[in-house]
Amino acid sequence: MESISRRKFLGLGATAAAVAAGGALAAGCSSPDPAHQGSADSNSGSGKAVDFSKMEAGTLKVGAGHADIKLDAYCPIEEGNTQAGGTPDFVHSEGYYTNVHEGHDLRFSIVLIEFNDQRYAISSIEHVNPVNIDADKKLIEQLTGVDPASQWYHNPHVLSAPHDIPQEAIDAAITEACEAATASLRDAKYGFGEGVTYANTNRCYETAAGWNQVSNDAGNTDHVLPVMRFDDAKGNPIAILYTVNMAAGTLENAMNSEIDPAGRQITCDIAGLSERAVEEYYGGDCVAVYFAGCTGDQWGSVRAEYNYVTGPKDDLEYKTGFFDTAAGFLMLDVASSRLAVAVIDAANGIETGDAHVVAYENQKFEYKQLDKDKLKAGSDPKTFQYVQSESKPTCTTDVSVFAIDDVAFTGVKPEMNIQSLKDVRAGSPYAHNIMQCWVSFDGDSVQGYLPDQEGFDQSGKQASKTSFMPGSAEEMVGHAVDMLDNLYPQA
Template sequence: MTGRPSSPTFTVGAERINITPTDLAGLNPMDGRAFRGVHDPIHARVIVLQLGREVTAFVSIDAIEVGNMDAERQRIARETGVAADHVMITATHDHSAPRLGRVTPGALAHPGGPEVDAYTSAVIGKVIDGIRAARAHAVPARYGTGEGHADVNVNRDEYTARGWTIGFDPDGPSDKTVHVIRFDDLSGRTIAAIVNYPVHANVMLGTDLLSGDLTGAAAGFVENTLGGGAIVAFAQSTIGDQAPRLFTPGAKQDGVKAEAAWHEADTQGTMLGGEVLRVIGRISDMREAGLLAAANRTFACPVKAGVDVMADMHQEPVSSVPIRLSLIRLDDVALGGVSGEVLTAIGTKLRASSPLRQTLLVSLVNDRVGYLPPDSDYDRPTFEVKGSPVQRGCAEPGIVEGLVAMIRQTDRQEN
């Protein structure tokens, strides 16, 4: 008599890779000047999940943004065996790190030259090595989720006598929830965690020093405290309208101002990291995965020209710009990736519309086209509306309805 086939084993592997460039020439920070040195190293973090035939790779990179990652994901697929549509590459939006990839036509982004192309190729090569290593030492695992609260972000759309500006609005929409997905081996050792929280990593902007900034400080603090080789991958949530609570604007190139900026970044990173550790410690419902699935979708939005944008922003004159959606689903938990800087209200609407227990929106995944405000914001000329490349009425329903449809599509997948 033949018994029932055993369920596939859920495995997890993770790697942290140093991607600090040895040559800073041509890898300009967002303020348009040249990097003048390295304050602290930057990293890529890779978490590989496998259940039966399904394999996904979540890649978090200390970068200002990633451009269209289609070619890079195809390269990853060829060299690692992880399907391109099962790879999510996201940037921590570190304003004191280089960008990766090319600007999508119609997007409002900061273009790079041949040095960025070479750096992108080198970083993806290291990511490929990291995925291979993560797969090689992946172990049977369980996962759990938890939520906390961190007050290190604030809405930045402030109305002044001069009109709307980037500032400080403590009464504006701001999601302060810290979402954590924790992965343990069967002995209870934490292998990795994904942290989902919205805050611009721009505290070090103006120092012209390469740095992991606030998010790098948070991830490093948790990794060092947990020990045991744990990897913490940061996934920016509805970041578009969220500034760090402590931020000194302007040039900070002398030693005193640069060090003060680092204290602001490190302090807020430690606060956020401390809450992540508290959440990790309180997650008690650790389970084996029964469903692992991934999906991709692209929809086009009519282009809107940027208004009063930064001088080094680039936008090609085309009629539409693609918005790329991606999904990694683990049972009733999903990471929903969007290729732009999504604002708070859209994330709130997605969570309310999703059929799953927990749906985490991740901005800046597999591309960065610009700001993606909710339709209601187009009545106010905020920085994000001026800097959005899409016309009203497209991004919000496309993101929410698209990700919900992808979630329902994965209901039918079997591992």
């Protein structure tokens, strides 16, 4: 198995001290609101009883910036667009994009974190699936001095964005955002808290025809809302980072030319609108960034494309349809405002303080690759056949870990099911654990869905669109936990 490791472990200026079993909150962290206990799972891991507050504090500086991705300036969004050699790249399976909904521009955001003179970049691009990841990270390096190996590059999988965005528009946004982040870099404090959001729900439900995509509030899900806050020396928020276990898809396929003469409108969806609401609340130059957590079997609890089942219990019929455009955008306003309130409530409960340890590691791993052509080779169309590919028996993807004191982020490129987050949480030595999907170390790593064993057993959408053999999610969780163990300081 190929393993490429880039490890940076900084700030261990004093000996860690042991505290009571179960682990202590890191300095600068806030415990969940007691009123919320029981209403959501906790991100707490197994803990190794290290009191980070008794370590020597490091020097932390943070800067943040964002910029709109101005599509029209580089490629007019209209039917008949023939960018890139005659192919209408703005055509989507649901119809042409006709315009950007007013005030809903996509954007690129970046947070620079400098700890004891080592600099990291955490960025997010509001996109469906960026393809020039290596070039983007190289440009970020040129503008900020952050090596690509120390960059956390994420996209929240905004499903109401084009699958292809002109690179010139992306480059312009990256440049503007990086310049703002570099110019605003200043002494900072950090803090972490957990709120609760019901913006997401499980989307797997069994019908007579098999497992379908239906909102399933009784299914496996997770409503923890992790929030990290960075303040300047005066207590003003520099950046607020939050993670939701769903793709940004309130509108998704609803706005399309088949049902609306206005056509398919581009929008930053719940990711961008909730960010803007948080920023408006705090004012100043605060930058809020939405991150997609586990998106494999989770989607928005409010969606303009409705999916439901009806009929007798032994013959449930799957139905789908769309609310009209006005209703869809109203639903988006409600959903994004509700999420923003939850983020603000969690952020307001955080007390920021010193950072003591910042750790980062990325490794590449090989996994067994699925032969997709043989999925439906059996006699039962509701049960897939999982056969390893003979022509390409393995595929490679990466796992990243970024930790500040007792708060750890695990980043993976595939769309994991929620159980994988819970498994990482159960095995992690860190007190607080977040998993983010759509985190890309480079452009070569394999993505797509990666269900847990239950997801494979269901033979649903996630299993139909994966490149991985069953067992790969559990193997990836094991790799993540090993990395977390490796980075965690010894008591």
